[in-house]
Amino acid sequence: MRKRFPALLAASGGVLMMTALMAAPVAAQKAAPLPRPIRYVIIVSVDGLLPASYMDPDTHGLKVPTLRELAKNGAASPGALSVIPASTYIAHTSIATGTNPGTHGIVSNQAWDPLDKNQAGWRWYTEDIKVPTLWDAARARGLRTALIDWPVTVGAKADAVVPEYWRASSPEDMKMTRAIAKPAGIFDAVVKRMPDFWREFSPPDIKDRAATEIALHLIETKKPNLVMLHIYEVDHWQHEKKPWSTEAIAAVENADAQIARVIASAKKAGTWGQTALVVVSDHGFATYSKQVRPGVLLKEKGLVTMDERNRLTDWKAVVTSNTGTANFYVKDARDEATKQTLWEVFAPMAGKPGTGVGRIFTHDQIVAMGGDPEAYLCIEAAEGYLFTWGYNGDLNSAARGPAGHGFAPDHKDMKASLIFYGPSIAAGKLEGARLIDVAPTVAGWLGLKMERAEGKALPVGIKRKKVPQ
Numbered sequence: 392m393r394k395r396f397p398a399l400l401a402a403s404g405g406v407l408m409m410t411a412l413m414a415a416p417v418a419a420q421k422a423a424p425l426p427r428p429i430r431y432v433i434i435v436s437v438d439g440l441l442p443a444s445y446m447d448p449d450t451h452g453l454k455v456p457t458l459r460e461l462a463k464n465g466a467a468s469p470g471a472l473s474v475i476p477a478s479t480y481i482a483h484t485s486i487a488t489g490t491n492p493g494t495h496g497i498v499s500n501q502a503w504d505p506l507d508k509n510q511a512g513w514r515w516y517t518e519d520i521k522v523p524t525l526w527d528a529a530r531a532r533g534l535r536t537a538l539i540d541w542p543v544t545v546g547a548k549a550d551a552v553v554p555e556y557w558r559a560s561s562p563e564d565m566k567m568t569r570a571i572a573k574p575a576g577i578f579d580a581v582v583k584r585m586p587d588f589w590r591e592f593s594p595p596d597i598k599d600r601a602a603t604e605i606a607l608h609l610i611e612t613k614k615p616n617l618v619m620l621h622i623y624e625v626d627h628w629q630h631e632k633k634p635w636s637t638e639a640i641a642a643v644e645n646a647d648a649q650i651a652r653v654i655a656s657a658k659k660a661g662t663w664g665q666t667a668l669v670v671v672s673d674h675g676f677a678t679y680s681k682q683v684r685p686g687v688l689l690k691e692k693g694l695v696t697m698d699e700r701n702r703l704t705d706w707k708a709v710v711t712s713n714t715g716t717a718n719f720y721v722k723d724a725r726d727e728a729t730k731q732t733l734w735e736v737f738a739p740m741a742g743k744p745g746t747g748v749g750r751i752f753t754h755d756q757i758v759a760m761g762g763d764p765e766a767y768l769c770i771e772a773a774e775g776y777l778f779t780w781g782y783n784g785d786l787n788s789a790a791r792g793p794a795g796h797g798f799a800p801d802h803k804d805m806k807a808s809l810i811f812y813g814p815s816i817a818a819g820k821l822e823g824a825r826l827i828d829v830a831p832t833v834a835g836w837l838g839l840k841m842e843r844a845e846g847k848a849l850p851v852g853i854k855r856k857k858v859p860q
Contacts, residue, residue: 470806491761817852
C-alpha cells in the first residue's frame with residue numbers, strides 16, 4: 392500500500408536542419424541511417440530500491456540473481472542523484488521529462504491545497520506537467536507507448552495507460568481505474584493470464600506481480616517501443632519496517648523476480664535483441680524515530696488563521712511537509728514582515744541539536760537545486776527526524792514510521808538506483824548519474840527530441856553490431 396501521509400538531452404540533441412526538400416531516390420537511400428541497435432526501451436521503476444541491492448547484495452543476504460546479472464553485465468550507477476524533494480511523484484516526473492521539479496511543475500506528491508479543499512488529493516494528472524514527457528516525444532515520432540502505474544499519468548496520451556490513481560482506497564477506486572485505463576478491455580485480457588489479478592490489484596494497494604502482469608501482456612501483444620512500469624512493494628515495506636528488514640528484503644527479491652519476468656516477456660515477444668532495459672528507483676531511504684510539526688510555530692506566530700474546529704481558513708504563510716523537507720510559502724510576495732518572521736523562527740534552529748532541523752535553504756538555494764521556485768524557504772530534517780503536517784498538536788513527538796524519504800538530493804541516504812542493461816548495452820560503471828539524465832539517454836537511443844530536458848545523455852556504452860530488422 393502506498394504511504395499516504397497527509398502528507399536532459401539539454402539541447403544537446405538540438406533540432407535537425409533540413410538540407411533539402413526533395414532528393415532523388417538513390418540519394419535518399421544512401422543518406423538513410425543505419426538500423427538503430429535499440430528500438431525498444433523498457434523502464435522499470437522499483438520504488439525506493441537502494442543501490443546496495445545490486446552493488447552489495449551479499450552484505451544483506453539478498454537472493455537477487457537478476458539484479459546481480461544486470462549490475463555485472465550492464466551499466467550500473469553506484470547511486471544516482473535524485474531531486475528535491477526526493478519523493479515518488481516528483482522524482483518519477485523528473486525521470487520522465489529529464490527536468491527538475493521547478494521546471495516540470497510536480498513539486499510535491501500532493502496537489503497544492505493550503506485550505507485542504509481537495510481532500511488530500513495527489514498529483515495524478517498529466518496535464519499538470521509543464522514540459523513534454525518521454526511518451527510525448529515517442530508519440531510525436533510515431534512510436535508505440537505503454538505506461539503502467541507510472542505516477543502522474545491520468546490523461547496521458549499514450550497507446551496504453553493504466554495510471555496510478557486512487558481516491559477513497561475502496562473497491563470504488565477500481566471502477567474508476569477500469570474506466571480510465573486504455574486500451575479498452577486491457578484488464579479482461581490480463582485476467583485471462585492471471586485469474587487472481589483483482590485480488591492483487593486494488594489501488595492504492597497494488598502488488599508488483601499484478602502491475603508487472605499488465606506490462607507482460609502489453610509487451611507480448613502490442614510490442615511498445617517504450618514501456619514505463621512502476622512497482623512499489625519495496626517502498627511500502629521500507630516505510631513500514633525499515634530498509635533491510637525481513638519484509639523489505641523479501642520485497643526486493645520479489646522485485647528481482649518481476650524484472651526477470653519482464654526480460655523473459657521481451658524474449659518471448661521477439662524484441663529483446665533490440666531492447667534496452669532501464670531499472671531505476673526514485674529515492675533512497677532514511678530512518679528516524681522523531682517528528683517535528685513546523686506548522687505549530689506558524690500558528691504560534693499568527694501566520695495562519697484557524698476556525699473554531701481548528702481548520703485553516705486563511706494564511707500569511709503555510710508549510711508543506713515532504714517528510715525529509717518542508718517548504719514555506721508566503722501568500723503575498725510583498726509581505727516582507729512575514730518573510731522576516733519565518734527566517735527568524737527557523738534559521739536559528741538549523742543545525743541546533745534537539746530542534747529536528749538539520750539545514751535551511753533560501754529561495755535562491757532552492758531554485759539552484761531545481762526545487763519549487765514558489766517556495767520562500769526550505770528546511771531539511773536532522774538525522775533521526777522527519778517533518779509532518781498540520782498546525783495543531785505537539786511541535787515534537789514520536790515518529791509514526793521507521794523510515795522515509797523526501798530529503799534534499801545530496802542527503803547521504805537519498806541516492807537512487809540506476810542500471811542500463813540489454814544485448815546492446817556494454818558493461819560499465821556510471822559515475823555522477825542523475826535521475827534527470829534518464830530521459831535524454833533513452834531519447835538518444837530512440838531518436839527522440841526532448842528540447843526542454845535539463846539532464847544529459849549518459850555515457851552508456853553501446854555495442855555496435857548488426858541487428859535483425
